[in-house]
Amino acid sequence: MRIKLATLACTLLWFVLSALIAMAFLSRAVLSAEQEFDLLGTRLSEQLTQKLQVNDTILDSYAAFAMLGHQHEAQEQIFARQMAERYPQLVSLERIRRISQQQLPLWHQQMVERWGSDFRLHAYTAGSLTPLYPLPAYPDYYPIESIQPLTQAVRPLLGADIARDPQLQQALQQALRSGRTTMSAPFQLREGYRGHVLLQPFNDSALLLQGRKPEQFVALVLRSDYLRPADTTLPAGMKLSIRQRGQSPAAAYVDIPGQQHGWLSTLGFPRLQLQRELGSEAQPLTLRLDWQLGWFLLSGFELSVIFCQSLLLLLLLVVGLRFYSGLLSKQQRRENHLFYLANHDRLTGLANRNLFYDRLQHAISRLNRNGKRLAVLFLDMDRFKPVNDSYGHATGDKVLQLIAARILAIMRSEDTVARLGGDEFVLLMEDVESNREADRVLERLKHAIQQPYEVDGHSIQLGVSIGIAYYPEDGMLIEELLDVADRKMYGDKQPELPRN
Ligand SMILES: Nc1nc2c(ncn2[C@@H]2O[C@H](COP(=O)(O)OP(=O)(O)OP(=O)(O)O)[C@@H](O)[C@H]2O)c(=O)[nH]1
Numbered sequence: 001m002r003i004k005l006a007t008l009a010c011t012l013l014w015f016v017l018s019a020l021i022a023m024a025f026l027s028r029a030v031l032s033a034e035q036e037f038d039l040l041g042t043r044l045s046e047q048l049t050q051k052l053q054v055n056d057t058i059l060d061s062y063a064a065f066a067m068l069g070h071q072h073e074a075q076e077q078i079f080a081r082q083m084a085e086r087y088p089q090l091v092s093l094e095r096i097r098r099i100s101q102q103q104l105p106l107w108h109q110q111m112v113e114r115w116g117s118d119f120r121l122h123a124y125t126a127g128s129l130t131p132l133y134p135l136p137a138y139p140d141y142y143p144i145e146s147i148q149p150l151t152q153a154v155r156p157l158l159g160a161d162i163a164r165d166p167q168l169q170q171a172l173q174q175a176l177r178s179g180r181t182t183m184s185a186p187f188q189l190r191e192g193y194r195g196h197v198l199l200q201p202f203n204d205s206a207l208l209l210q211g212r213k214p215e216q217f218v219a220l221v222l223r224s225d226y227l228r229p230a231d232t233t234l235p236a237g238m239k240l241s242i243r244q245r246g247q248s249p250a251a252a253y254v255d256i257p258g259q260q261h262g263w264l265s266t267l268g269f270p271r272l273q274l275q276r277e278l279g280s281e282a283q284p285l286t287l288r289l290d291w292q293l294g295w296f297l298l299s300g301f302e303l304s305v306i307f308c309q310s311l312l313l314l315l316l317l318v319v320g321l322r323f324y325s326g327l328l329s330k331q332q333r334r335e336n337h338l339f340y341l342a343n344h345d346r347l348t349g350l351a352n353r354n355l356f357y358d359r360l361q362h363a364i365s366r367l368n369r370n371g372k373r374l375a376v377l378f379l380d381m382d383r384f385k386p387v388n389d390s391y392g393h394a395t396g397d398k399v400l401q402l403i404a405a406r407i408l409a410i411m412r413s414e415d416t417v418a419r420l421g422g423d424e425f426v427l428l429m430e431d432v433e434s435n436r437e438a439d440r441v442l443e444r445l446k447h448a449i450q451q452p453y454e455v456d457g458h459s460i461q462l463g464v465s466i467g468i469a470y471y472p473e474d475g476m477l478i479e480e481l482l483d484v485a486d487r488k489m490y491g492d493k494q495p496e497l498p499r500n
Helices: 002-067 073-086 104-115 166-178 205-209 300-343 353-370 385-391 393-410 435-449 478-493
Strands: 090-097 122-125 128-131 144-148 194-202 216-223 238-244 252-256 271-278 285-292 374-382 416-421 424-430 453-455 458-460 463-471
Touching: 002 073, 002 090, 002 194, 002 216, 002 238, 002 271, 002 285, 002 300, 073 090, 073 144, 166 194, 300 353, 353 374, 353 416, 353 424, 353 478, 374 435, 374 478, 385 393, 385 458, 393 416, 393 424, 393 435, 393 453, 393 458, 424 435, 435 463, 463 478
Parallel strands: none
Antiparallel strands: 090 144, 090 216, 122 128, 194 216, 238 252, 238 285, 271 285, 374 424, 374 463, 416 424, 453 458
């Protein structure tokens, strides 16, 4: 029982200590993950802010060219080429004009003169172009009238009416309403990747003074994916999204979903979240980072250190447990030995009076419940004293041991054989069916004990007197039973040795 408790306590201790070791490593890993998360948030915000500032600068510079009209087209081309080479996010710089139905024929003629006879007015919808023929009756058209750098790939976009595209129309209306630069939601570019547009309205100063709606726009067509952190590899499981302030996640310019981990590997770990509002009024962006921490924070080395420490601890506890169990069994052996000494006769190894009384008491209580009988046999050797006197006490001892062995050989293993002292023995036979059964045992005992003993070169012969008492006929108490058995034993001795 004690060893079971100690094993349980050791298992618990091992579990708690192993958990504490793992916790120590984990809390260190979580702390450094939190620091890394904050640093990453700051670094990404700075990178993004720089990219947005570049956009603002390009757009402002291009707007300045646009203000000058078409006189400086050569410089505008050089500027656009340089910007596109230096900033890969820049797809093109475009100029858009608001044309009413009445202005359309004249404007169309100007455009044909400028770009050639294949110039057409198109509807630009979700990256595809459809000719506006026959011309639908819109109050205003917003065609692209210039694209820089003008590559073969983007040339078909000349004359594309951007007001027909839902994403661009939204940005256009906002720009018209506010008179300020606006940023469109991301959409699919004809080049095959996602992009968005920065749209800046402007007016001739004369029109501005009249408070008229802007008639011209400069637009920066940008690749949306350049907003993603290029030089930074995100840690495992981290999610990143960049979207316009107040917009739904579906309208994100960048959305990195991060690796998904099972609930078990993240159970009990904190989730780190960060949201930063970035950019200008023209490019109001929200950067969101989301990182569910888990066991993956620990490196293979750290995991093996935890494992080894836990194993070492287990070994120590097992050694301690074995030592303790050794101590316990030694103590148990000592106790058993003491118990044996207290309950057995040293010379013969038979039960002593103490143990016999215990067994008899126990047997009586048992018989009270099942209604069976038992027999107590009292044995006293005849003519034993002369053995001592003639051959010595040591020879007498050996004879007593042989007597004990002979009695044991006859009795059943469940019977109790005890030596009360001197040459007196008592036997307890449990579950006796009949007197005849006990009488038969008595006869066999007599016969066996009376056989000669060959000890120290002497042939010694003894007699034995035996008295039997039955429970419950002869008494219900131990003393009564022993008294009856003792008296009957003397009765058995009587003819040979009359008592006074
Ligand atoms: N060798 C030896 N003798 C013992 C031991 N204990 C008691 N005795 C002796 O055993 C004898 C028992 O006495 P009795 O029962 O009167 O001897 P007995 O000759 O058998 O007499 P009856 O029973 O009347 O026949 C005594 O001489 C004791 O000294 C013992 O442990 N070893």
